[in-house]
Amino acid sequence: MIPAKFEYMKVSSVGEAVDLLEKHGFDAKILSGGHSLLPAMKLRLNRPEVLIDITGISGMDSITEQGDEIVIGANCTHSQLLRSELVQKQVNILAQAADTVGDVQVRNKGTIGGSLAHADPSADYPAVVLACDAVIVAEGKNGSREIAATDFFEGIFTTTLNDDEIITAIRFPKIAKGNYQKFYQSASRFAVVGVAVVRDGDSVKVGVTGVSDTPYRATAVEEAYAGNGDAAEHAVDDIEVMSDHFADVEYRSHLAKVMVKRALEA
Amino acid sequence: MGNYVGKPVKRREDARFLKGAGTYTDDIKLRKMTQSAFVRSPYAHAKILNIDTSEAKKAEGVVAVFTAQDGCGEFGVPCGWQVDFKNGETMREPKHPLLAKDKIRHVGEAVAIVIAESLELARDAAELVSVDYEELPAVTDPKKAMDKDAPLVHDDWKDNAAFDWCIGNDRAEVEAALEKAHHVTEMEFRNQRLAPNAMEPRSYIADYDVNGDKWTLYTSTQNPHLIRLLMCAFALGIPEQKVRVVSKDVGGGFGSKVYHYTEECLVTWASKEIGRPVKWTSDRSEAFLTDAQGRDHVVKSKMGFDKDGKIVAHLTDEYCAMGAYLSTFAPAIPTYLHGTLFQGVYTTPLIHLNVTAPFTHTVPVDAYRGAGRPEATYLLERIVSKGAREMGIDPTEIRFKNFIPPFDGVEQEGYQTQVALQYDSGNYEGVLKKGLEMLGYEDFRKEQSEARKNGKLIGVGFSTYIEGCGIAPSAVVGALGARAGLYEVGQVRVQPTGKVSVFTGSHSHGQGHETVFAQFVADKLGIPMDDIEIEHGDTDQVAFGMGTYGSRSLSVGGSAIMKSIDKILEKGAKIAAHKLEAAEEDLDYAEGKWTVKGTDKSVSFGDVSLTAYVPHDYPEGLEPGLDFSSFYDPANFTYPFGTHIAVVEVDADTGRVMLNRFIAVDDVGNIMNPMIVDGQIHGGVAQGVGQALLEEVVYDEGGQMITGSYMDYAMPRADDLPMIETANTVTPCPHNPLGVKGAGEAGTIGSTPAVVNAVVDALAHLGVTDIQMPLKPQTVWKAMQN
């Protein structure tokens, strides 16, 4: 439980962080809450030579209302999200999900930016950003760009972020009605299955995490729902379902349907 | 009753624990101390082709790197219990080397130790040791280990058996009775392997002092004297009187810190080699891979009943894993701590248990909280409940039908079982009756049938257990293969001021001895608790000791102290008589003073103590001083018992089990401190529920542990448990002076089958008859689908 040697730098601006990322390339890692990165480093599964701590960048932990959107700084911790009145009122589903993340210590340190960048296939937020059609704001050497949540996740622990980019904020549309259902894994308490359902008039948007190595929008569910079909039955249509000793393919597929049903009925 | 015994006195040790001010081994930092790291095998079974330490030796801050090619290669740690084969063949006892030399036998087995100026440097250098392995096929399942073509763990023998063993009545007789039985219930299951998970990982510091040619070993162990004996006499061959073993604050053990481990022996050896203190502290990953684990039985069982539901015979065959080597007490666990409890609380007239104990390519298995008794209780309480259901008898009724009738062990004789032991005293129906009252059984059954109509799955499960604690006497356990005695030592040293130091060979690693022992000593001497200090965990302070495990501290260790107090009072009376110019027979001792009967002439304990050390005006011929030591070797085990009741709800969609109520009625004999007994029961129940619902060590086909961290090994958490409803009945132990039986393991032993019985009860109408532990949501859901 002792990481390999590394150098630690704390930056005070996004520009500084991007410069360092460019300079050190693969040897560098961004550090925010450290609750995914540090455990991996302690097991020496990950051994960056340089850690760039971005938690000191001012303004990156703010939650603001900007027109029709709620803009959440990437450094906001899980605790901040679940306690924020703005989030509770305007993107309640995000507060619901934040409340299920880990334990108090994890929620007090871990950040939404870190969670999204890490792209753990069992993390909670991916389902929510997908269902909300949130936008991830990233900044790199070529400036700032916006990535639609549906274009963000690429696979297990991989995203479409460039190596020199950091997530600075996540933009959420205001969500009137949404529900997050999580079936947690008994040991880690990560999601075996997490389902986020956002309602928009008569249609729904459904984000699913934990089921496949990449979180996904359950479009088959959304279509069936629109057509008044048995929507939940389509939770894993065309999806390659993961398997482990807590949930094999059959059981995980079943759970996905149950959680979709519960989120739709909530 | 005095001022303290029987009261929920707050724990004196908690002030330092709660403030983070305890002194655990890893907190100790010595001058010139080095740190160490182990190079461990990533394979379960492999040949070691080559170990190259040259790069590591050159690395920054490295003091030394040792492999089995160095002097330590000749040493191994011993096993403390011998169980020979049924046919007389001696137990197969492979050398358990401090470092693997030619062959690896489980993932995590150490091949080298790297000693450096800091922990960071030791870890860095350990990565530079390069080992060439040739991977071999492995076997981790105890039953498969006995297959004809199973890979051999030790090449010296033709198969993997370490020994086999049986107990009870003649097998043929039991089989014949089963043939004739009105009904036979059968079960096949695995009592899964568990990781002990003490909060404080193992930690050792060995400090060799060149000047005196002496060693001090600081170790997080449950029995410092035994470690010293095993290490000096049987492992390293160093003079015992030159070794001091210190084990002060220890953060939990649950059995896993009873044993003498290779790491502890190796740092002791290495400290002399380099002439500096060497520390090693396990990290959590190493703890999963190297702390001796628990359970791991593959069980096949039959129980026969007559038409009224009376048990007529019980036959069980088991494969019980030993792991790669024989850990200190490993052979005793599935045998003398397991088979001897197959009578349970029932009058079963014919019992036979057959055990095959194979080596497997896994970390060794040894005692884990309950040690053999949870496995026995799980089997008995599941199969009795299963039989009841098959025969259409209520699970409580079948128990009442079969209970051994109450006996106190004084007026009525102890109960002679079919499996060697004689129970001391018991009232098994009493605890079940009390539990049923607390539950409100009839109301529950009504609620259950209502709930079923609404698709809600709720169930209740019962477990009426017995267990054996304070295993003894020494002569008997010696005959059964123990290579140690199982007495305890208690020394009471009255200081000249009348303050008292008590030295106990028992060890506290969370139990609260500093409080409970002081309570009864204070009452017996009639002095304030504040005048009493309890010392343990240092071989230089305490004459000898057998340590703490098997819920033995109060019944064995406490009794030894009681014996010494008797000697103190006897000698004190002589001094008091002299001072009061009265005859000893005319004195009464109460409330800390000797009084001449019928007068107000008295002398206090403090005055007598001072006189003993300043013996100016003193009885002729009497030695000065007031300090006695006693060895107490019990006449028998003690037998706590109880009823545990679980009420569960199963989520019909997902299979997740919610434990809604848990009732524990335990009879642990006399109760010194009800708060501490409750605490022991709570913790034990949490671990028992952990086995029922959550915990399991899983190895894959190649012998990799796939549950080697808390990401995959599910521990019970506060929100997995309801408020535990506890109650007690009191049936004193007739054969020890405190009348106590032991409470350390009861919670773990009683709870597991109650939970599983409850889940099966909740799902019975769906045709579910058995579910394999742990009752993971997936497992329960699948059982419901069939």
Ligand SMILES: Cc1cc2nc3c(=O)[nH]c(=O)nc-3n(C[C@H](O)[C@H](O)[C@H](O)COP(=O)(O)OP(=O)(O)OC[C@H]3O[C@@H](n4cnc5c(N)ncnc54)[C@H](O)[C@@H]3O)c2cc1C
């Ligand atoms: C015991 C435990 C339980 C947990 N349970 C859950 C759970 O139930 N559900 C859940 O979803 N998660 C859970 N987590 C993970 C937790 O939410 C992490 O905090 C989160 O995944 C990562 O956020 P972080 O701020 O800690 O990131 P870090 O660990 O600091 O970083 C994670 C990765 O993201 C990169 N990174 C960080 N910030 C940025 C950024 N702004 N831009 C680009 N890259 C960045 C880092 O370089 C690193 O590769 C748990 C963690 C622990 C330790």
